[in-house]
Amino acid sequence: MLALALATAGCAADTSAPARAAAGFHAAVAAHREEAACAMLTRKTADKLPDPGQGCADALRELRLGAGGGLVSVSLWGDDAQVRLAGDTLFLHRFSDGWRVRAAGCRPMGDLPYECEVED
Amino acid sequence: MRWLKENALALAFLVMFLLAVGGQAVAGLLQFNDTQLAEGGEPISFFRYVASSSFAVDVAENWQSEYLQFFLFIMLTVWLVQKGSPESKRPGREGAESDEEQQIGRHAEAGSPAWARVGGLRLWLFSNSLGLVMGGVFVLSWLAQSVAGQAAYNSERLGDLRDPVSWWSYVTSAEFWNRSLQNWQSELLAVLSMVALSIYLRQRGSPESKPVGAPHSATGVEG
Structure with a gap:
C-alpha cells in the first residue's frame, strides 16, 4: 500500500512535458500566433475565453498577456500541473493527446484560487 | 474439502474482501470519471484508476x-x-499475566510454538x-x-x-x-x-x- 502511495504521489513524475506546453503557449502568444496558442488551451478554456460573436484568437490578442519568461518551477500532481515562469503562472491538465493549458496570466491570491486572465 | 471446512472463516472473509475491494474500484472509477467529464477532463481506464x-x-x-x-x-x-x-x-486478571498462565518458558507445553520456549528477544517479539x-x-x-x-x-x-x-x-x-x-x-x-x-x-x-x-x-x- 505504501509503495502504491509513493508510486502514485508523483515522486518520479516527468515535469518537462507540462513545462514545454506552458513555454509553447507563451511562445505562440509572443509570436502573435494566437490561433496556435488557442489550440493549446483546453476545450473548456478555449470556449469560455471569447465574448459572444468573438473568436478565441481575437480574445487572446485583446488580452495582451505579458511575456512568460524563463522556467522557475513545475508542480505536477496526477493529471494536473502548475508551471511557474518568471512572468506568469499557468495551470495545465493532461489529456490523452498531451498537456493543455487550463489557465494562464494568473496572479496569486494567498490561499485562495489564482485570478487568471485566461481560465475555464 | 476438509481443508476448506477447517479454513472456512478466513476464506469467507478473503472472498468478501476481494469482492468488496473490486466493487470499490469499479464504483470509484465510475465516480471519478463522472467528475472528470463534468470538469472538462477525460475518463481514465480501470488500471489507471487503481494506480491513482x-x-x-x-x-x-x-x-x-x-x-x-x-x-x-x-x-x-x-x-x-x-x-x-x-x-x-x-x-x-489485568496485565501481561504469569509465565504459567501464558504457557511460556518452562511452562510451555508439547504443542507450544518454538519461540514460546526460549527467552530473551525472541520470546518478547513472539509475545507481542x-x-x-x-x-x-x-x-x-x-x-x-x-x-x-x-x-x-x-x-x-x-x-x-x-x-x-x-x-x-x-x-x-x-x-x-x-x-x-x-x-x-x-x-x-x-x-x-x-x-x-x-x-x-x-x-x-x-x-x-x-x-x-x-x-x-x-x-x-x-x-
Whole structure:
C-alpha cells in the first residue's frame, strides 16, 4: 500500500512535458500566433475565453498577456500541473493527446484560487 | 474439502474482501470519471484508476482505521476489563499475566510454538507479535494515506487553481484529520458496541457471544 502511495504521489513524475506546453503557449502568444496558442488551451478554456460573436484568437490578442519568461518551477500532481515562469503562472491538465493549458496570466491570491486572465 | 471446512472463516472473509475491494474500484472509477467529464477532463481506464492517488487514499484511510481498531482492542484488553463482556478478561486478571498462565518458558507445553520456549528477544517479539503487526500495519497504512492523500489533495487544489501544499501542511490540514477521524469514530463506536452489547445480548453458537444461558455478569466466557 505504501509503495502504491509513493508510486502514485508523483515522486518520479516527468515535469518537462507540462513545462514545454506552458513555454509553447507563451511562445505562440509572443509570436502573435494566437490561433496556435488557442489550440493549446483546453476545450473548456478555449470556449469560455471569447465574448459572444468573438473568436478565441481575437480574445487572446485583446488580452495582451505579458511575456512568460524563463522556467522557475513545475508542480505536477496526477493529471494536473502548475508551471511557474518568471512572468506568469499557468495551470495545465493532461489529456490523452498531451498537456493543455487550463489557465494562464494568473496572479496569486494567498490561499485562495489564482485570478487568471485566461481560465475555464 | 476438509481443508476448506477447517479454513472456512478466513476464506469467507478473503472472498468478501476481494469482492468488496473490486466493487470499490469499479464504483470509484465510475465516480471519478463522472467528475472528470463534468470538469472538462477525460475518463481514465480501470488500471489507471487503481494506480491513482485517489483510489490509494480511499483504500488506505479505511485500512489504517481498521488496523488501529484491532491494535487498540488487542492492547487495551491486556490492561482494561469490562465486567460481563465476553470480549474481556475476568476482573483481577489485568496485565501481561504469569509465565504459567501464558504457557511460556518452562511452562510451555508439547504443542507450544518454538519461540514460546526460549527467552530473551525472541520470546518478547513472539509475545507481542500480534500487537506489533497490527500496530505496524496501522502506521504504514496511515503513512500511505498521508502520501496518497497529499497527491490527491494537491491534484484537486491545482484543479481549483490553488497552490499545492507540502506533506507537512497536508498532515496538519483539516482534510487529513477529517478523513482520519471520520474513520476512527466509527471503528471506536463499533468496538464499544461489541464490548457493551455482548454483556446483555447473545448470538447462539457464536464464539463472540456468551452462551445464551450465561448470566449477564459472567465475564470472559465465550459460547
